[in-house]
Amino acid sequence: MSTQPLAFVLLSLAVINGMFSPILLPQSAGAVLLLAPGLLISSPRLAVFLAYLLGAAVTIMLAGVPAALYERLAGLEETTPASKGIWLGGAAILSLPALLQLFRVSL
Numbered sequence: 001m002s003t004q005p006l007a008f009v010l011l012s013l014a015v016i017n018g019m020f021s022p023i024l025l026p027q028s029a030g031a032v033l034l035l036a037p038g039l040l041i042s043s044p045r046l047a048v049f050l051a052y053l054l055g056a057a058v059t060i061m062l063a064g065v066p067a068a069l070y071e072r073l074a075g076l077e078e079t080t081p082a083s084k085g086i087w088l089g090g091a092a093i094l095s096l097p098a099l100l101q102l103f104r105v106s107l
Helices: 005-019 026-033 044-074 079-093 096-102
Strands: none
Touching: 005 026, 005 044, 005 079, 005 096, 026 044, 044 079, 079 096
């Protein structure tokens, strides 16, 4: 079975979380301004894009932690579709606030 659809959904969730997360966006924007303070003055669009990109990268990294723990505890040598599914599930859980924000759903 091809795992490309899982990777596509994972990246899509990460991008949505990077762009719409009410939790992650302020921190990633602050990190970009801290790392490149002159960027906001010279190119504010690039600063916003880098904040979105940083948020997506953090989502992918944090979502991979449970999958890596599963592989380590199971003693696996290679990545399996089950661990990729765990990675996708972690990304879905992390992206839940952003998805709610995107679709304007309030709890």
